């Protein structure tokens with residue numbers, strides 16, 4: 001998608017958000033959202049700096065969190081990728097035929113540590129390492145990697161040409177996610193990438209339980225449903241929900257909708273509603289690996 005088309009799609013997504021009630025009082029226009037993405041500026045919690053398109057930093061207490069989009073430009077997720085309602089109703093809710101999405105990772109800088117939450121796809125055109133470089137960070141400087149789940153668009157960036165990309169990072173994964181992918185017969189045909197990645201980082205691998213507080217004071221939360229051991233992470237007043245949504249413009253207004261990738265549909269719906277309620281009750285911003293620019297949602 002060219003930039004002009006993308007701006008148009010963001011603008012129409014903003015109309016969609018307003019129409020579905022997602023905007024919930026937000027005064028931002030679609031163009032404002034796009035310029036946030038380009039400049040890393042916006043609301044009071046932002047860190048003002050000249051950042052490239054697809055890199056957005058925000059401040060949460062003593063932590064700086066940066067959304068780094070892996071793909072060059074935003075994408076649209078087709079309506080057909082969602083289940084849980086009649087397709088004609090979904091078409092009414094998303095009349096453009098789809099909703100904005102992206103693939104992203106988040107960098108958390110707190111207590112002098114650099115924590116990467118997920119690593120995106122790791123494809124040759126990945127923007128993760130250039131995004132980190134724009135922040136002055138080389139892969140060797142990453143202290144920790146926390147993984148939400150074992151799909152390739154989340155741990156793919158840990159490896160390049162069969163070798164680990166992050167030479168010094170301690171890697172934290174949820175114990176139930178690890179166990180499911182390594183041992184479940186149901187995942188036998190799909191575990192090659194996760195298995196090779198875990199093996200490559202074996203000496204610096206840690207498994208956490210839901211409810212554990214990880215280095216940096218980051219809480220690991222149960223977000224099971226999309227995968228058998230999916231985790232979310234709480235950084236101050238930001239909930240990084242991993243794949244709790246794949247099309248925010250549709251699913252925040254209609255959390256009963258699931259993307260076709262959700263492995264356990266009822267559990268995914270339950271988790272999505274629980275995480276959204278938790279964030280709302282605690283006055284938190286939502287972040288997620290498939291949110292469109294700017295990668296943070298304060299009101300929904």
Ligand SMILES: [Zn+2]
Nearest residue numbers: 151153243289
């Ligand atoms: Zn994903």
